[in-house]
Amino acid sequence: EQEKAEEQHDLTEEEKKMIVGAPEFIDFVDTSSKLVERALNEKYDFMKDYTLGVDIES
Amino acid sequence: MLSVSAEMDETIKRISSRKGVKGIIIMNHQGQTIRTTMEADEAKLYAHQFSHLVKQTQTTNDLTFLRIRTKKYEVMIAPHEDYVLLVVQNPSETYQEQ
Numbered sequence: 001e002q003e004k005a006e007e008q009h010d011l012t013e014e015e016k017k018m019i020v021g022a023p024e025f026i027d028f029v030d031t032s033s034k035l036v037e038r039a040l041n042e043k044y045d046f047m048k049d050y051t052l053g054v055d056i057e058s
Numbered sequence: 059m060l061s062v063s064a065e066m067d068e069t070i071k072r073i074s075s076r077k078g079v080k081g082i083i084i085m086n087h088q089g090q091t092i093r094t095t096m097e098a099d100e101a102k103l104y105a106h107q108f109s110h111l112v113k114q115t116q117t118t119n120d121l122t123f124l125r126i127r128t129k130k131y132e133v134m135i136a137p138h139e140d141y142v143l144l145v146v147q148n149p150s151e152t153y154q155e156q
Contacts, residue, residue, distance in 0.1 A: 008089055026062055028129050028140070037073060
């Protein structure tokens with residue numbers, strides 16, 4: 001695997017402002033946040049009975 | 059014009075205040091953070107790690123949602139055309155009492 005050394009620069013405040021103001025970004029946040037919130041509403045932990053004895057540091 | 063960006067902040071805040079949620083990252087497909095509720099360094103780490111994963115998965119078909127569970131955390135990844143939303147949560151807190 002060629003580890004591309006294209007170390008991404010951090011976006012500047014200017015660049016971020018441009019992105020955040022764009023309509024497609026707003027659409028994106030709208031849609032994806034709904035999706036995630038729905039997933040977060042799922043209260044059933046399907047791993048529950050299988051993680052007993054697994055040390056989870058909380 | 060307070061509306062859109064204020065509404066977005068509100069959404070981000072609402073998700074990040076959910077029980078067990080450690081943080082949110084909004085990034086582009088290059089793994090560059092656009093918005094986050096986490097420390098910049100930590101966000102960068104997750105962004106870097108998962109942008110690679112999304113890219114790989116993206117080659118054959120567009121990934122729409124991905125949930126990864128590890129001992130310590132659970133990550134939800136919701137990619138879109140240009141951007142990706144990541145939510146990192148601690149499942150032991152999220153699913154605690156019922």
